[in-house]
Amino acid sequence: MNRTIRTLCMAIFLATLSGAHSQLVMAQGGVGAAATGRAIGDPVPPDAVGAATLASDHWLAVLDAGNFGDSWKGAAEVFKLGVSESDWISELEGMHEKLGKTTMREMKSAQFSTTLRGAPSTGEYVTISYLTKFANAPIATETLIVSKEADGEWRIAGYNIGKPPDK
Numbered sequence: 001m002n003r004t005i006r007t008l009c010m011a012i013f014l015a016t017l018s019g020a021h022s023q024l025v026m027a028q029g030g031v032g033a034a035a036t037g038r039a040i041g042d043p044v045p046p047d048a049v050g051a052a053t054l055a056s057d058h059w060l061a062v063l064d065a066g067n068f069g070d071s072w073k074g075a076a077e078v079f080k081l082g083v084s085e086s087d088w089i090s091e092l093e094g095m096h097e098k099l100g101k102t103t104m105r106e107m108k109s110a111q112f113s114t115t116l117r118g119a120p121s122t123g124e125y126v127t128i129s130y131l132t133k134f135a136n137a138p139i140a141t142e143t144l145i146v147s148k149e150a151d152g153e154w155r156i157a158g159y160n161i162g163k164p165p166d167k
Contacts, residue, residue: 045124049110052126052146055154060130060142064102068092076147076157095161100135105142116145124148125157131164139164 062071068089072080083091110128119125130142145158 048112048124048148049126052112052148052154053107053110053128056126056128056144056146056156059144059156060102060105063092063096066096071156074155076149076155078147079155079157079159099137099140099161102132103135104131104133106131108141126154132161141165 059071059074062074069085071092072083072085072088108129108131110126113125113127114122116125116127124147126146128144128146130144131139132142133139141160141162141164143158143160143162144156146154147157149155
């Protein structure tokens with residue numbers, strides 16, 4: 001792993017995923033409770049998981065199409081603060097060259113929360129996990145952190161490709 005990726009391996013995914021499985025991790029931040037108007041323990045908004053899942057599906061389709069610059073541009077602000085567009089493109093080009101094209105992706109879970117360990121404040125987050133098969137690699141787990149931004153849009157704030165869960 002290069003220096004950029006080691007630096008990015010801080011924050012949310014170190015708190016939520018095993019560090020041994022982290023290959024590519026983006027920093028995570030949050031939208032304050034004042035901006036969301038929600039308190040910890042409030043019921044899950046009925047549209048939160050659906051909207052976050054649509055955002056992740058769209059973002060992953062952009063990645064699968066090889067439009068890495070567009071994936072960076074469409075990500076959450078905290079994501080962009082964690083890695084420059086040129087570093088992001090370079091990392092993904094190398095990773096996708098090794099892994100090959102995505103041949104299968106199946107969503108395994110989507111979990112809503114108003115807090116994430118390591119995030120600086122409360123907000124609205126959905127952690128989404130997919131079992132994914134790439135042409136040149138065994139099945140992997142893709143995990144995305146989707147956060148509701150101040151403008152009300154759900155955007156990708158974290159991305160990780162790791163080993164699949166043990167059976």
